[in-house]
Amino acid sequence: MQSIAGREAIIEAARRARAALLPLSRLPAEAKNAALVSVARRMGESSEAILAANAEDLERARPLVEAGEMAESLYRRLKLDDAKLKDIVSGILQVASLEDPVGKVTLATELDEGLRLYRVSCPIGVIGVIFESRPDALTQIASLALKSGNAVLLKGGREAACSNRVLFDIFREASASAGAPQGALALLESREDVEAMLKAESYVDLIIPRGSNALVRYIQQNTAIPVLGHAEGICHIYVDEAADIEKALDITLDSKAQYPSACNSVETLLVHRGIAPAFLPRVLGSLKERGVVARCDGRAFDEFGVTGVERATREDWRTEYCDMIVAIRVVDSIRNAIDHINEFGSHHTDAIITEDEAAFDLFFAGVDSAGVFLNASTRFADGYRYGFGAEVGISTGKLHPRGPVGLDGLMTYKYKLVGEGQTVGLYSGPNARKFSHKKIEL
């Protein structure tokens, strides 16, 4: 049982992580995959130890739940069982089966004879990930990091300390004995460790916080290191005039009630006034049946005779409920819906329900979000569902990476220029050589 603590220890861990980058970047794809397969096997063989450690966490957590200091849902996410362990193992194997993202050439140009430029994908470097109580997040993140050639400093939730330590030890030992460099993976254990990491901008390239809005905002405001993530997930569904009402009902209920605390669940429903008379009574009935509280704007009451629900205020448009509540607003046009989403949303994921392709084209061009969906639940915004194998987080920033962040999102690139002694002087002045800028076919 190893851990690191104290500011100097964290700097030292980050330094070792940085030193691991070069050997890590030179591991061939087969070696990384073999290491992941070996980790998965060891995880499978260690179910007893993992469940025992998890039982310790659960034992400490149970009184908190009973005292009302921990949500029952958090407790359920903390709890591992045979099915979840199977998912952990298959998750690691799935990452092993993905294409190697390192060293991909994404642009190749002959600048001149014997002078060739390539843009080559490479890992970002040392990444600090702060994640919530689910212990399976640890293996997901560590797998993606190893596969993408990034070194990673992990800090899990305090509630899951024992589970995380066991999972971490197994991951590190199994991957190291399969050839992965020492130091590429470190476990932080306290809030002080996190503080030290946030200050280590010379050693850490990126911070990915996964957790409450408050945590993400705190981190954004307390580090000079780039932060990837999202403080809020205020997702919308716009029910267009040309919507299929059955699809609109199914998708609304799924987006809200299937898992209301997820960041990709819907918070506000925008309803075109043309479809409101037909749609509003039905959706309010269905929501009520599923136990969802609806908060409607004034127009729904005044123009469409809605009764028996709460009244929404302007505050509601900016609120991420993470709960069985949905705000509803009637809009005059698709342009109004787009404007509402861009003003009040969080650039996460927004869906339009329509049978009119031109309406979707306009919605897609106008909505400034990482995910813009047609006739599908906002809950599909997820690395696993997108086919990325897993995700380390979801980014609502505008620069790369955006949306669910899988392997591709953990990569950056370098420009490789291969010459034979060329100088810029040759390409300037009266007898300047000309650049050819010919695309090299890959």
Add this chain to the structure above:
Amino acid sequence: MQSIAGREAIIEAARRARAALLPLSRLPAEAKNAALVSVARRMGESSEAILAANAEDLERARPLVEAGEMAESLYRRLKLDDAKLKDIVSGILQVASLEDPVGKVTLATELDEGLRLYRVSCPIGVIGVIFESRPDALTQIASLALKSGNAVLLKGGREAACSNRVLFDIFREASASAGAPQGALALLESREDVEAMLKAESYVDLIIPRGSNALVRYIQQNTAIPVLGHAEGICHIYVDEAADIEKALDITLDSKAQYPSACNSVETLLVHRGIAPAFLPRVLGSLKERGVVARCDGRAFDEFGVTGVERATREDWRTEYCDMIVAIRVVDSIRNAIDHINEFGSHHTDAIITEDEAAFDLFFAGVDSAGVFLNASTRFADGYRYGFGAEVGISTGKLHPRGPVGLDGLMTYKYKLVGEGQTVGLYSGPNARKFSHKKIEL
């Protein structure tokens, strides 16, 4: 002659820029290219007006140069002539001839029958660019912005105010009469305008400062908007044991002396001790001949008998001279060279001179910079030379975009999910449908 001033005016300009994004994003490639061609034609026809405005700027600048308050080199960059005007026109036409970067599908996956995911390139949004005295920067940036569908708030150097205003007016009028949306382009004219823009994080997506290190650092520290750029360009050349000495000499002189104030000029030369006895005397002789001051480390003096040059201190390794000075350090190995570059460099561009391919492979994997070159001058790190048509700046950050930023660097992406009413509920529980995650061939 229109200008904007005052905090509210800037917010209003940024709002209008944001409102222009949707019409801009829906302009077909041909319309954008036609607008650029029309701008180029109008620039060509307006040479008299442009040169007259430039003469006003020069008239105000001349006394400053004579009083020693403005560098002669700055004055030369400010001055437009027929040749530079031709370059402006051909630069705009070159951007018109580039492939349209909007709406490219970079990933397509069938998640299940009738549920298809696409990653589609789209503009970043509203970009604020603060640039130096060269007036031709204005047309370069405005062309790239129009072509990539971004709206742009421009702030040029005070010295070039008259030139910038004329170029801006021509660009805006010609592009608007060719169908580009009003408001997509705005000119800021004062330091107060810039302050207001830095605070307008709800309307501005990205700031690109091009100028002195002090300016870039000031902006990085005074805005919550993402900043793209580089405060420093500390580029290295590592002369490997297996270097061809003639190439090393040519490339060193070109990288240093061809244009020493450029960010991609070399600041530190790292010399493998195995080649030092043969290389040092020759490079010191050549540098001296070209008027470059060399500062050598202790080993060069003590082990290799260097004399008659300055002594480098640790401070030199971190210094961007932007001048005819170069620091020289003897290293024991390529690993030492990589470590030096990663510790003291600015992740901009670094070159190795070697005939040993394996050495380049190691150097490329180990050096954590946007550009890693083999046997070529660091001065090639430039959007025009890379074939990007033009550049809005060079990024030394680790996240996209990295290196010279042309059209590609001004794009982000959205995930487009096209469904037929699918809910996540269908894919969970005991009778869950399975995702197919089939790659869609494009």
